[in-house]
Amino acid sequence: MAHLNAAHNFAYWLARDPRNAEDIVQEACLRAYKFIDSFDGENGRAWLLAIVRNTFYTWLEKTRADRSSIEFDEHALAAHGYDMKILEYDESYSIDRSLQQEESRRWVDRALSQLPDDFREVIVLRELEELSYKDISTIAGIPVGTVMSRLSRARKLLLQHLKATQEL
């Protein structure tokens, strides 16, 4: 099935749970089948990923009634232990050095899974699916400028997380 791996990888990183990811993909594929009319024949992968994302949020609303606001400003992030400024002042930090370590894969996975939803999805679409800003904007339903700023902040958060883990 075309794009099924991409659909599953995206669902996995959205739900961060193997069983839920499979349920979401299965539901999304059925929706894709029913709503084939809305497919413009151009980019099947982006179209299917948009359905996966939509299915995920529908599922999330059902399972998590009191989903917290998706607005993450820097104060909210600071409250979660993120410091957006730290990186800019630390001359000595080198991610290459930290990634020589054996557990680097686990670190990266953990850093990624701890990102807030809005940042995690754009990073997964960009780095794991290598999609353009335009495709990401279509899938996530946000303007291209927002894709750009979320990616930038997501990368800062990831750096900050990896750095903090390294120091543990």
Next chain:
Amino acid sequence: MDCMETRTLLGSYLDRELDRKSVIAVGRHLDGCGECKRMFDLHSSITSAIRKRATYHPASASLANRIRAQIAQAAIRPENSRPPRVTRPLWNRWLQLGSAVAAAVIITSIATTQLASNSGNQMIAEQIINGHSRAILTSHQIDVASSDQHTVKPWLSSKLDFSPTVADLTTAGFPLRGGRLDYVDNRPVAVLVYGHRQHVIDLFIWPDDGVTDRSRTRSFSKRGLNVLHWSAAGMTHWAVSDLNSADLETFAERYASSK
């Protein structure tokens, strides 16, 4: 370009999403500014770390099988797969995606309205194109994979209340790949799948109901697909492919004259 502007554009520079002029300006600034260059290196190292180290989770074989079975089920019994009436929130959500998906729905509706202006054939052409796109997109193109007409024909006949002609067109350059069931015009239909070079041709067949226009071959094209329609020997035929229309006509002629 100053440091502040450069930092704002670092990500897009890294992702090759900047126009040429900005690429040159950012590159020039990075050459002369150690601080910004260091920020760029950090961003680029996190990008390559995620690309190289983050776990990619492909679909399992069992999930792929479950989905194929689910889609096959929906294809054979579409009345059970229709969304229930309480789907309003779902559609609202769908449209909330805004942008391209909603736009695609609207564009498709306009195209359908224009196509539907002269006969019911266009409605069927729509269903044929959807059936073909759906099969390609879900890789559910073939239920019975065989280049042998004596395997494909009995399989289709056993699932349907009619028996389509399965022609061997290998020497004409259209080898048979197999067949599947689909659902068009509210009835189960046979689909013969032929190949031609790297292209796939779906030939939809079902008994003529006497209403369809049997006077001549009609052709349509949409979404880069060509569709040919003709009636013969009490059967309605619809061929659809991304093949060019001349080659598709050759296919239809060879099929029609094979009997």
